[in-house]
Amino acid sequence: xxxxKKLTRKEKKELKERMKHLKSGKLEKRYARVGYxxxxxxxIGAAIFLAYPLxxxxxxxxxxxxxxxxxxxxxxxxxxxxxxxxxxxxxxxxYLVDYLMSTALSVPIIVVFALLxxxxxxxxxxxxxxxxxxxxxxxxxxxxxxxxxxxxEGAGSVSAIDTAALSEAIGSVLPxxxxxxxxxxxxxxxxxxxxxxxxxxxxxxxxxxxxxxMYEAAKIDGGSAWECFWKITLPNMRSxxxxxTIYTVVFISNNSDNPIIQxxxxxxxxGTKEKGYxxxxxxxxxxxxxxxxxxxxxxxxxxxxxxxxxxxxxRAIKARKKEKxxxxxxxxxxxxNARRIEKQRAKGKITTHNTKREDY
Amino acid sequence: MKKRMMSILxxxxxxxxxxxxxxxxxxAAGGNGGAGGNAGGNAGxxxxxxxxxxxxTVEGSTHQYKKYKDMTTENITLNYFHFxxxxxxxxxxxxxxxIYPNIxxxxxxxxxxxxxTTLSTLVSNGEAPDIIMHSDCDYALSNMLLADVSAYFxxxxxxxxxxxxxxxxxxxxxxxxxxxxxxxxxxxFPGAMFIDRNVLETLNLNVPTQNWTWxxxxxxxxxxxxLDSPDGMAYYGLGYYNRLDSYYGIAARQDIIGExxxxxxxxxxxxxxxxxxxxxxxxxxxxxxxxxETQAMEDWCGDWEGWAxxxxxxxxxxxxxxxxxxxxxxPGYKDTYNLDIVPYVIPAVSDADAGENHHSIATIxxxxxxxxxxxxxxxxxxxKFMSFGIDGWYTRCEIYADxxxxxAMGTALKYDVMPVPITKDEGVWEEYIKVFCAGMDxxxxxxxxxxxxxxxxxxxxxxxxxxxxxxxxxxxFNSIGIHDLVDAGTAQAADYVEEANRKANYYHAQAMLDYxxxxxxxxxxxxxxxEYEQMKTDNQ
Numbered sequence: 077x078x079x080x081k082k083l084t085r086k087e088k089k090e091l092k093e094r095m096k097h098l099k100s101g102k103l104e105k106r107y108a109r110v111g112y113x114x115x116x117x118x119x120i121g122a123a124i125f126l127a128y129p130l131x132x133x134x135x136x137x138x139x140x141x142x143x144x145x146x147x148x149x150x151x152x153x154x155x156x157x158x159x160x161x162x163x164x165x166x167x168x169x170x171y172l173v174d175y176l177m178s179t180a181l182s183v184p185i186i187v188v189f190a191l192l193x194x195x196x197x198x199x200x201x202x203x204x205x206x207x208x209x210x211x212x213x214x215x216x217x218x219x220x221x222x223x224x225x226x227x228x229e230g231a232g233s234v235s236a237i238d239t240a241a242l243s244e245a246i247g248s249v250l251p252x253x254x255x256x257x258x259x260x261x262x263x264x265x266x267x268x269x270x271x272x273x274x275x276x277x278x279x280x281x282x283x284x285x286x287x288x289x290m291y292e293a294a295k296i297d298g299g300s301a302w303e304c305f306w307k308i309t310l311p312n313m314r315s316x317x318x319x320x321t322i323y324t325v326v327f328i329s330n331n332s333d334n335p336i337i338q339x340x341x342x343x344x345x346x347g348t349k350e351k352g353y354x355x356x357x358x359x360x361x362x363x364x365x366x367x368x369x370x371x372x373x374x375x376x377x378x379x380x381x382x383x384x385x386x387x388x389x390x391r392a393i394k395a396r397k398k399e400k401x402x403x404x405x406x407x408x409x410x411x412x413n414a415r416r417i418e419k420q421r422a423k424g425k426i427t428t429h430n431t432k433r434e435d436y
Numbered sequence: 437m438k439k440r441m442m443s444i445l446x447x448x449x450x451x452x453x454x455x456x457x458x459x460x461x462x463x464a465a466g467g468n469g470g471a472g473g474n475a476g477g478n479a480g481x482x483x484x485x486x487x488x489x490x491x492x493t494v495e496g497s498t499h500q501y502k503k504y505k506d507m508t509t510e511n512i513t514l515n516y517f518h519f520x521x522x523x524x525x526x527x528x529x530x531x532x533x534x535i536y537p538n539i540x541x542x543x544x545x546x547x548x549x550x551x552x553t554t555l556s557t558l559v560s561n562g563e564a565p566d567i568i569m570h571s572d573c574d575y576a577l578s579n580m581l582l583a584d585v586s587a588y589f590x591x592x593x594x595x596x597x598x599x600x601x602x603x604x605x606x607x608x609x610x611x612x613x614x615x616x617x618x619x620x621x622x623x624x625f626p627g628a629m630f631i632d633r634n635v636l637e638t639l640n641l642n643v644p645t646q647n648w649t650w651x652x653x654x655x656x657x658x659x660x661x662x663l664d665s666p667d668g669m670a671y672y673g674l675g676y677y678n679r680l681d682s683y684y685g686i687a688a689r690q691d692i693i694g695e696x697x698x699x700x701x702x703x704x705x706x707x708x709x710x711x712x713x714x715x716x717x718x719x720x721x722x723x724x725x726x727x728x729e730t731q732a733m734e735d736w737c738g739d740w741e742g743w744a745x746x747x748x749x750x751x752x753x754x755x756x757x758x759x760x761x762x763x764x765x766x767p768g769y770k771d772t773y774n775l776d777i778v779p780y781v782i783p784a785v786s787d788a789d790a791g792e793n794h795h796s797i798a799t800i801x802x803x804x805x806x807x808x809x810x811x812x813x814x815x816x817x818x819x820k821f822m823s824f825g826i827d828g829w830y831t832r833c834e835i836y837a838d839x840x841x842x843x844a845m846g847t848a849l850k851y852d853v854m855p856v857p858i859t860k861d862e863g864v865w866e867e868y869i870k871v872f873c874a875g876m877d878x879x880x881x882x883x884x885x886x887x888x889x890x891x892x893x894x895x896x897x898x899x900x901x902x903x904x905x906x907x908x909x910x911x912x913f914n915s916i917g918i919h920d921l922v923d924a925g926t927a928q929a930a931d932y933v934e935e936a937n938r939k940a941n942y943y944h945a946q947a948m949l950d951y952x953x954x955x956x957x958x959x960x961x962x963x964x965x966x967e968y969e970q971m972k973t974d975n976q
Contacts, residue, residue: 142579142580142956143556143579144579144580144807145564145580145581145806145808145809146580146807146808148560149580149956164911341553344553344556345552345553345556345575346575346910352578
């Protein structure tokens with residue numbers, strides 16, 4: 077077995093230089109080309125449907141826009157639209173607080189409900205496929221107008237829950253700005269749960285990827301189902317929980333029934349001179365920043381952390397490396413000291429005890 | 437770490453793209469449109485209406501139509517975008533195409549709720565229609581949708597015979613000193629007070645005369661309110677759809693040209709405040725019937741979704757004009773309920789005005805030719821045919837008279853928001869009365885004739901005819917909820933007059949400068965600009 081030689085810094089540099097001038101082979105080139113070709117549609121799509129609308133929307137937000145049959149008229153107002161929204165538009169701030177409260181409440185409800193349903197659907201039950209269909213059906217059926225009709229008929233709330241009494245009770249304890257979104261969540265409980273179809277599927281795929289031998293090992297060690305959930309299922313599903321949380325936040329925030337989306341739409345086509353496309357764009361930007369912060373917060377809370385075992389291994393490796401370094405340091409110091417003593421002795425500056433002993 | 441950053445970046449892109457992108461509309465190219473420089477164009481500047489025509493008859497009608505000789509002979513297409521009754525408009529378009537076979541009319545309907553949205557989308561896509569209807573003028577003017585049609589309108593002999601205020605109050609001209617006209621009345625629904633004569637008879641009250649006054653009406657409302665009636669169900673004096681504040685404000689003043697005491701330049705809400713307070717006092721005093729979907733309605737007639745108009749226990753109604761033909765006059769309704777609903781003009785406030793034709797509020801939807809229209813002369817003729825034109829109205833009467841022509845719900849078009857002619861042409865009115873009063877006895881027909889004669893001094897709701905009115909309502913009036921405050925008795929309407937006048941003047945001046953100033957239509961004189969600037973400063 078060939079012994080691997082450790083390269084010096086100089087050699088490493090030379091190798092790097094040589095690699096730079098090396099021409100890649102035909103196959104490698106073809107792979108690279110195909111890679112770029114595969115990426116081109118995404119780049120084109122992102123440029124047309126993401127970057128350009130984003131840029132346009134930001135430009136609109138800085139203008140007062142009139143859409144006339146003879147063309148669009150842009151009057152640059154700088155941050156005027158933003159200040160007007162924040163200072164003069166009471167609806168926006170009220171809706172924003174409502175949105176934040178209801179999202180903070182409904183996202184955990186949806187995600188937890190989806191996880192529970194996914195776990196049940198992952199169990200060995202008859203008609204599993206049928207139940208999966210049942211839970212996914214609302215995603216297909218409950219589009220905007222149908223959902224509106226169902227809500228109008230009172231199908232969005234659980235009839236067993238006395239929402240009026242609940243709202244009254246919450247309202248008596250909390251200020252109305254907080255009480256209203258909470259009451260709304262209870263009032264639209266069914267609607268909220270209908271939003272969990274996609275999340276259930278994502279959780280299901282995550283659950284099916286968990287190695288079954290982990291559960292078997294845990295059961296051999298006497299672990300209960302409850303312990304298995306906390307020690308195996310939940311840690312393994314953490315990344316899926318984050319994904320579903322972000323998906324749910326984006327879904328709720330972008331839903332056509334969301335009052336802020338309605339407000340943006342109304343502003344876009346408002347007859348009042350102050351509003352219009354520019355004003356609506358500014359509102360959309362402010363809203364998107366808030367949503368982004370919310371997504372960031374959820375991501376920070378739920379971001380996957382490495383598990384304890386891995387941490388301990390890393391810590392041990394680190395400690396061993398440190399120990400090794402210290403050992404080397406001591407050895408080097410000892411050698412250095414020995415050389416110095418040797419030199420001094422050669423010059424006759426040091427008289428060793430050995431000589432004296434010999435004299436005795 | 438890289439993966440983490442990447443995932444955060446992608447999540448950021450997803451949410452930013454989803455929300456910020458939605459404000460960008462269709463993502464169409466930005467670019468500056470041609471601001472200023474009379475960008476609105478002048479549809480009527482090139483030519484007038486010559487009033488030179490030949491009379492022709494078309495298949496399926498005995499009426500002789502005017503075919504104007506100054507219309508193009510080229511094959512052209514005109515797009516008519518509207519929120520009128522769609523089946524009626526399509527039939528009118530067919531008739532117009534028979535008169536002018538070289539003109540193809542494309543009719544596009546959108547309901548009022550989505551009208552502005554769809555219109556904006558069409559305009560931003562470069563597919564602006566040639567003719568549009570509009571309800572709130574601020575939307576149409578701020579986006580410079582309407583072209584100046586004054587040359588056509590002023591030279592057209594038919595426009596001299598419209599309801600008086602269309603010309604005298606300059607409805608559709610926005611009171612510009614140059615006399616420019618951007619809108620013409622399309623749909624006209626006069627204001628009315630309806631009385632159920634059976635209720636008055638039951639309560640042994642006298643039926644008022646057509647020349648009644650406001651105090652008489654208020655007294656009648658009070659007299660007709662009997663909460664402990666022998667039949668166990670309370671009688672109320674007024675069942676309301678419209679509040680009475682603007683009814684009063686307009687009927688009280690013969691020198692105004694718009695709602696809220698608008699005289700063409702400034703507002704005076706003093707009379708509005710009297711009406712507002714009077715209405716709220718009636719409400720607080722219990723003289724007004726409960727409204728639908730309230731506990732009070734459930735308690736009154738045992739039906740949460742009940743309506744005062746069919747209880748037979750409400751005497752006077754401030755319902756919209758169309759409620760009569762839509763509901764009370766439909767065969768099913770007449771057979772089911774024992775009602776005798778008759779129309780009254782909105783009463784004059786003073787005795788002096790009561791004997792005369794006085795101002796009364798009206799719902800008028802306007803229309804105009806768009807600034808991008810390539811054939812303004814032809815578009816004007818089509819607009820006229822669809823709105824106030826005599827030929828158009830003869831055609832409408834034919835359509836309404838034929839009850840076999842139905843809408844998508846299977847209802848005859850007569851019962852589907854049939855408007856009133858805004859022309860005073862006697863021939864049209866004879867036809868209209870025949871259709872409107874079909875099946876009525878002579879007494880009722882005469883009551884309707886009298887009513888129609890007395891409602892031809894209409895003043896339209898402010899948002900349709902006053903620049904900046906909607907801004908005022910949106911930013912001030914509705915945002916502080918004056919109606920609710922006064923109704924609750926926590927404030928007096930008169931307390932708001934001074935502040936509301938200032939605010940209304942400010943928003944109007946600002947709108948006039950924005951819409952008609954140098955950065956838009958650019959039709960204001962220097963004196964007008966200075967005047968509106970001063971008005972803005974004074975009321976800031």
